[in-house]
Amino acid sequence: MGFYDYSVTKPNGEELSMKSFEGKVVLVVNTATGCGFTPQYKEIESMYEKYHDKGFEVLDIPCNQFAGQTPGTDDEIHEFCTLRYNTQFPQMKKSDVNGENELALYTYLKSQKGFEGFTGPMAIPMGLMLKKIDKDYKNNPNIKWNFTKFVIDRKGNVVARFEPMADLKKVEACIAGLM
Numbered sequence: 475m476g477f478y479d480y481s482v483t484k485p486n487g488e489e490l491s492m493k494s495f496e497g498k499v500v501l502v503v504n505t506a507t508g509c510g511f512t513p514q515y516k517e518i519e520s521m522y523e524k525y526h527d528k529g530f531e532v533l534d535i536p537c538n539q540f541a542g543q544t545p546g547t548d549d550e551i552h553e554f555c556t557l558r559y560n561t562q563f564p565q566m567k568k569s570d571v572n573g574e575n576e577l578a579l580y581t582y583l584k585s586q587k588g589f590e591g592f593t594g595p596m597a598i599p600m601g602l603m604l605k606k607i608d609k610d611y612k613n614n615p616n617i618k619w620n621f622t623k624f625v626i627d628r629k630g631n632v633v634a635r636f637e638p639m640a641d642l643k644k645v646e647a648c649i650a651g652l653m
Contacts, residue, residue, distance in 0.1 A: 477630040480579040482535060483567040485548035490566065492579070495531055497628050499652045501645070502533040502583060504571045506543040506620035507554045514621050515559035517642045521649060522563050528653045529628070532563035537571050540620050544568060571617045580617065583624045587635035588615035596639040627652050 478496055481489045492500075501521070506512060522532050536551045538544040544551065548567055555561040571580040589612070592600050604611040604618055611618060621638040625648050634648050 475582065477579075477582065477626055477632065480577075480582060482533070482569070482577060482579055485552065485565065485567050487567075492630075495533075495626070496630070498529045498531050499525070499628055499649055500531045500533055500626040501649065502535065502579070502624040502626065504535050504537040504580075504617055504620060504622055505565070506537065506540065507546060507551055508543040509540070509620040511619070511621040511638045512543075514638075514642060515555060515561060517646075519559055519561050519563070521642075521646050522561075525649060525653055526562075530649060530653065534561070534563055534565045535571070535577070536565055536568040537617075537620065538568060539570055539572060539617075543620060571622075583632055583635075584615035584617070586632035587624060589618065589637075590635070592618075592637050592639060594639045594641065600639065625649060625652070 478493045481491045484490055501518070503518065505515070518532060522530065536544045546554065548565065551568065552565050555565060570576045591612070600619070619638045623636040623645055624632055625634040625645070627633045633652070636645050
């Protein structure tokens with residue numbers, strides 16, 4: 475199975491097939507409304523505005539698995555994102571990205587691009603925090619925190635995984651290179 479064989483659920487209960495993204499570059503990101511990384515919404519929206527007309531889509535999947543940082547309903551999440559960050563891309567139904575109830579899409583994404591480590595000034599504090607939660611965090615593909623990003627090319631290939639503290643300029647460079 476490939477990227478286009480999966481679907482996710484919209485807040486209204488409708489299924490969104492990844493086939494609807496064929497021929498487009500897609501950024502899949504698990505988000506949270508009460509996280510230190512939440513301001514990334516601003517830069518993600520900026521990328522969306524810059525590249526959307528060229529075939530770029532954002533697949534925003536809110537997740538409450540990391541310190542309960544997305545406690546609201548799907549409607550509250552949407553309202554928060556549109557009012558605070560003027561997001562124009564849709565949010566999907568709040569879902570799990572790890573564990574027995576994880577979205578099948580995330581099982582696939584993690585099988586294609588596993589965890590390769592953290593970078594930047596937050597790498598050591600993040601690693602120390604995660605070691606308390608999962609002593610083996612370095613050796614499994616699980617999503618480690620909110621705002622982990624996967625980039626999918628126009629052919630449905632998972633070409634990159636960016637951890638939450640990755641420089642968003644590098645994420646944008648990856649996306650721009652696929653346009």
